[in-house]
Amino acid sequence: MKKNKIKVIGLFSGCGGLDLGFKQAGYDLIWANDILKDACDTYRLNIGGHIVNEDITKIDLNTIPNADIIIGGPPCQGFSGIGKRDPNDNRSALVYSYLDVVNKVQPKIFLFENVTGIKSSKAADGSKVIDNLKQAFENIGYHINIFTLNAADYGVPQRRKRVFIIGNKLGVDISVPPQTHFENKEGKRKWISSFEAISDLDSPTENGETKYKHQPKNEYQTLMRKNADKTTLHIVPYSSPTDKQIISHVKPGGNYMDIPDSVSTKRIMYFKSTGGRTTTYGRLDPEMPNYTINTHFNRPNIGCNIHYEEDRMITIREGLRFQSFPDDFQLISKTQRNYYVQVGNAVPPLLSKAWAEHLLKYLEDIPSPKAIHIAKSLESQTHKPELVNEYAFANAENHTE
Structure with missing residues (x-):
């Protein structure tokens, strides 16, 4: 099956980070x-x-x-109301709207993305949300695998962990995309650092447009600038006089603990006394990927959003860079708030593209039911479940219906 023939539906698409990755991989978004x-x-x-x-x-x-595929990540609101469902329950939780579409369309594969908190969330009846979801998808005929992936492992300059529920009607275990970047591994490509991600961007301007500071210095900058000759959306976010003073005291890689008591707010003093907030009032470490970009990355007190060198918050364009959106990607928003909502809620396109390219081997070389049946018989004889996939895919062309 050719990539441009594989049809994709996006649910809860937002500005399109997940969809863009599949488009970049050559799929047909319909x-x-x-x-x-x-x-x-x-x-x-x-x-x-x-x-x-x-x-x-x-x-x-x-x-x-x-x-052929449905992709998307329902908002996490409403998870606490998901329990063991019966046909008469109020299906108000948006996750069940996702389930309803999957059940109606019956794609070969679906990819469900969400925050890691979904793994520990409890339903009203005390059951685990993730278990209820798995069962609900299995009830409509899907084989389920669940993974937690770090975007930094796939070339995104951001330590962003997300849960992926991958369901398929092929009767196989779908594995994770092969990791491309590593925190510490000799001979392997390293995580993309904050400096590598944005150091070619010049200082922000009033209208957000500026030329690049220099030629691309690394593979990531080259990729982001592939179809662009300037930057846009590169405007300094507003910071109050108090925040500006606070920001000036935070060292690269540091946080609220660097702020002197003499200029600390009551909230910061409370943080100091209780601890445990690594990214609060955080400044980027130029040698490491950023932490998770959220929908408030114009504020210093929620996340690591202070530029590693300049005494300012990161810009919308820098936020897009940390999410791996290319520089020719533009945002439309009637409010300042929705710029940040769109960026912070997005799935990094490079992580999405890794999934899209990985799923091709399952869609292009689909085992027949007969091949799967023989493979499962092999499993029962050998007690080696890994042989199911190995045999089924190796013999996909030899067993036809």
């Missing part, structure tokens, strides 16, 4: 959805006009086309 108008406008500008701006719970499932 339908998408999000409730935020600004995000949909951004998506149309950069990815395609096939996105529908509507509440997913109000969409007629019969209007959604058939596809």
Whole structure:
């Protein structure tokens, strides 16, 4: 099956980070959805006009086309209300809207992305949300694998951990994409540092447009600048006089503990007394990837958002760089807030692309039911489950129906 023939539906797409990775890998994106108008406008500008701006719970499932893959990450709100469900329950949780679309479309594979907190979340009845989700997807015919991946391991300059639930109707265990970058491993590509990610960007300007400081100095900068000759959205976020004073005391790689008591707010003093907030009032370490970019990266007290060298918060463009969006990717927003919401909520496109390229081997060389049956018989005889995938894929072309 050719990549441009593999049809993809995106749910809860936002500005399109997850969708963009599949587009970059050559897939055919045919339908998408999000409730935020600004995000949909951004998506149309950069990815395609096939996105529908509507509440997913109000969409007629019969209007959604058939596809080979469904991708998306429902917002985590409402997880506490997910329990062991019966047909009469109120299906208000958005995750179950995702499930409903999967059940209606019946794709070969679906990719469900979410925050790591989903693994520890409990439902109202005390059961684990992740277990309930797995069971719900299995009930509609999907084989499930669950993984936690760090975006930094896939060339994204950000230590962003996310959970991926991967479901398939092929009857196989789908593995994780092969890791491409490493924190500490001789002879392997290292994690992309904050300096490597943004050091070619000049100081911000009033209108956010500026030429690059110099030629690309590394593979990542070259990739981000592939179709761009200047930067945009590179405007210094506003900081209060108090925040500016506080920022000036934080050293590279440091946090609120660097701030003298004489200029610390009551909140900072409370943090100092209780501890445990590594990224609060954090300044980038130029030798390490950033921590997770959130939807408030214009503020110093939520996340590691202070530039490693200049006494300022990182810009929207720098946030996009840390998320691995290319420099020709533009944002549309009627409010300042929604710029940060779109960037912070996105799945890094490079992580998405790693998934997209990895899934090709399952879609291009699909084992037949007969091959899978023989492989499972082999497992029962040898007690080696890894032979199921090995045999089934090796004999995919030799066992046809």
